[in-house]
Amino acid sequence: MRNKTSKKPAPTQEANVIYQHNCTAEDCRPHSYIGMTRTTLSKRLTCHLQNGSIKEHYHGKHQTKLTRQHLDENTTIIDRETDTRQLMFLEAIYIENMKPAINQQTRDLQILLT
Ligand SMILES: [Zn+2]
Secondary structure, three states: OOOOOOOOOOHHHOEEEEEEEEOOOHHHOOOEEEEEEEEEHHHHHHHHHHOOHHHHHHHHHHOOOOOHHHHHHHEEEEEEOOOHHHHHHHHHHHHHHHOOHHHHHOHHHHHHHO
């Protein structure tokens, strides 16, 4: 049973999730990135901070430096799956259906990250 006063665990501490990052820059709001992680989302976001599609997007499109706070605030968990194969399958389905623009831009980089 959950204690009503206890805080929910931060979403970034969840593992085995599909997540979506939305670019909130005014001229490109529908742009998003969908990915999956088997470790905590927090660890995954740390990777994104160092290299990869999201960082490239902000740097290339907006000439801004991606910050940890920005990543945390604009990334949401859209699905959860503990089975690794199912998780990868789900990620592929989400990307196929939603065609997130940031994934499309730099697909080669995403493979390097994974
Ligand atoms: Zn953008």
